[in-house]
Amino acid sequence: MSKRFPLAVFCAVALLSGCQRKLAPTAAPPVSTKAPETVKATNVEFRYLKAKGKVNIDVPGLQQAANLNVRIRKDSVIWLSASLGIEGFRAYITRDSVKVLFPLQRQYYVGDYAYLSQLLNVPVTFERVQALLLGDYLPASPPNVQPTVSTEGDQQRVQYEQQGILVQQLIDLPKKRVQQLNVQEQATQNTLNIEYTDFQPLEPRNQLFGHTTTLKTTQKGAPATVVVTYRNVDLDKERLSFPFSVPKGYARKK
Incomplete structure (x- = not known):
């Protein structure tokens, strides 16, 4: 299991997070007399989520499939583990820290989002990682940015631009869930496209979740694809633990 797998995921989150860059002060836009259309997406509500599935990675220099385990305490902890018989990496992510084990290399990383943001040249946040994993709707940030919302049949299109980042979300209205997220950085032509499919209801409230x-x-012109397919997703069936410790003899990755 390559160390490039978690980095590939964070690269996607990084481009997704680019829409959080601070805007330079601008003149206030003219006040519209037309009431804006309401965004009709719903996000998954839970306290604990546990999911198991497969991940297929195709990035430059790496094509690999692995088992994936995900545990989330909403708005608090994200725990990820991927393995091919032997665990290849384990991540423990909180609002203020990122910790990753690489057992095969006997290395670990501990730090905050500042390092990842510097490495990827855009802000990375806990909220963006969580939203990407859950397929939740991403509102504009800061909240005073007014998106363009339009409805075409059973699909709602939400679009906004912030400092050269164009964000578009397509919402399946019957499901009230984000079906597709497209992000483009105009200056570099870096793109991110995420599609959520195979929606199934989750107990106990029959909330739809893209499996x-x-x-x-x-x-930088290099394409990468990551496909996650869940076979089991459980909400609030048990209080989850998030085991993470650095074994003796592991070297800290700089």
Whole structure:
């Protein structure tokens, strides 16, 4: 299991997070007398989520499939583990820290989002990682940015631009869930396209959840694809633990 797998995921999150860059002060836009259309997406509500599935990675220099385990305490902890018989990496992500084990290399990384943001040249946040994994709707940030919302049949299109980042979300109205997320950085032509499919109801409240996530990115002209297919997703069936410790003898990755 290559160390490039978690980095590929963070690259996608990084481009997704690009829409959070601070805007330069501008004149206030003219006040519209027309009431804006309401975004009709719903996000998954839970306290604990546990999911198991497969991940297929196709990035430059790496084509690999692995078992994937995900655990989330909403708005608090994200725990990821991928393995091919032997665990290849384990990540423990909170609002202020990122910790990753690489057992095969006997290495670990511990740090905050500042390092990842510097490495990827755009802000990376806990909220963006969580939204990407859940397929949740991403509102504009800061909240005073007014998106363009339009309805075409059973699909709602939400679009906004912030400092050269164009964000478009397509919402399946019957499901009230994000079906597709497209992000493009105009200056670099870096793109991120995420599609959520195979929606199934989850107990106990029959909330719809996309069991297949197809993520495609292009960074510096290099394409990458990550496909996650879940076979089991459980909400609030048990209080989850998030085991993470650095074994003796592991070297810290700089």
